[in-house]
Amino acid sequence: MPHSPRHLISSADLSAAEIQDLVKLALVLKRTRQRVLDGRQLALLFEKPSLRTRVSFQVGMRHLGGDSVYLTPQEGVLGEREPIKDVARVLGRYVDIVAIRTFGQAIVDEYASYSTIPVINALTNEEHPCQALADLVTLTEHLEDVSGHTLAFIGDGNNVATSLALTAVSLGMHVRIATPRGYQLPEWAATEASIRAAEAGGSFATLTDPELAAEGADALYTDTWTSMGFEREAERRRMDFAGFQVNAQLRKIAGTGVLVMHDLPAHRGEEITDEAFEGEGSIIFDQAENRTWAQAAAICKLLGVDHEVRR
Ligand code: CP
Ligand code: NVA
Numbered sequence: 001m002p003h004s005p006r007h008l009i010s011s012a013d014l015s016a017a018e019i020q021d022l023v024k025l026a027l028v029l030k031r032t033r034q035r036v037l038d039g040r041q042l043a044l045l046f047e048k049p050s051l052r053t054r055v056s057f058q059v060g061m062r063h064l065g066g067d068s069v070y071l072t073p074q075e076g077v078l079g080e081r082e083p084i085k086d087v088a089r090v091l092g093r094y095v096d097i098v099a100i101r102t103f104g105q106a107i108v109d110e111y112a113s114y115s116t117i118p119v120i121n122a123l124t125n126e127e128h129p130c131q132a133l134a135d136l137v138t139l140t141e142h143l144e145d146v147s148g149h150t151l152a153f154i155g156d157g158n159n160v161a162t163s164l165a166l167t168a169v170s171l172g173m174h175v176r177i178a179t180p181r182g183y184q185l186p187e188w189a190a191t192e193a194s195i196r197a198a199e200a201g202g203s204f205a206t207l208t209d210p211e212l213a214a215e216g217a218d219a220l221y222t223d224t225w226t227s228m229g230f231e232r233e234a235e236r237r238r239m240d241f242a243g244f245q246v247n248a249q250l251r252k253i254a255g256t257g258v259l260v261m262h263d264l265p266a267h268r269g270e271e272i273t274d275e276a277f278e279g280e281g282s283i284i285f286d287q288a289e290n291r292t293w294a295q296a297a298a299i300c301k302l303l304g305v306d307h308e309v310r311r
Pocket of ligand 2: 123124125158226228263265
């Protein structure tokens with residue numbers, strides 16, 4: 001029987017119970033920094049730029065006693081010098097786990113189908129599961145129990161929105177995604193989010209009116225209007241997304257105490273105003289910080305050492 005490792009490629013790969021457990025584990029690791037990854041090696045294969053994901057994966061490994069190697073986009077590792085199936089089997093002989101940032105989700109799927117070690121999606125055009133886990137860790141820190149709270153995402157129904165919706169509804173949140181027409185969440189993700197919401201006692205809604213989405217929300221979340229790889233559409237998107245901005249008006253509609261979230265990098269004056277970014281309730285840098293611990297938790301789980309962590 002060939003060894004078949006567990007992967008984290010889509011947020012839908014995790015059950016609600018696993019998401020719940022990963023959030024708890026991340027908070028334990030953040031507090032205690034137990035060196036349960038002693039001697040373990042992570043390879044990062046990145047075809048797009050990164051600040052947070054790269055650094056948080058690398059320092060996270062070190063905090064827990066492991067190490068990492070970063071392969072730059074310039075190295076053209078994924079299919080340029082040699083087939084992906086060969087890269088996957090070579091790296092499996094050197095390291096224990098791989099994190100991949102690339103364009104199409106199909107590239108990560110193909111890699112994983114040949115990989116003898118766990119594969120983590122470190123962002124594709126379609127999903128960003130590590131960001132979503134960190135966001136739920138952050139919301140848990142600020143709201144304690146996230147279930148029953150309302151999270152409104154304003155902007156593009158992109159990779160970040162997809163993973164966020166799937167993860168947040170799994171924990172019983174009421175999730176509203178407001179996008180311009182033509183930029184909504186993919187159909188499969190909306191369907192999956194609705195199913196998970198029903199199971200967890202939350203709700204899921206897609207809207208085209210940001211103000212309706214923001215009404216009474218506990219948290220307002222936004223992301224860039226133009227994701228990496230879509231730069232040629234930037235001008236068009238600036239027009240299409242006019243009005244889909246987290247600003248003073250939307251915060252007022254949400255109400256006192258609303259949390260403001262962004263996965264970064266942010267574009268002040270586009271998807272968020274400087275006032276909202278820097279203002280009261282902004283937990284944006286907590287989100288960035290928690291990437292380290294959410295990913296560390298996911299690595300522990302995929303490597304099967306999560307049970308060694310003293311809770
Ligand atoms: N939020 C996020 O993934 O940031 P980077 O693109 O800098 O990794
Ligand atoms: N949606 C953004 C997220 C960046 C972390 C992108 O894909 O560029």
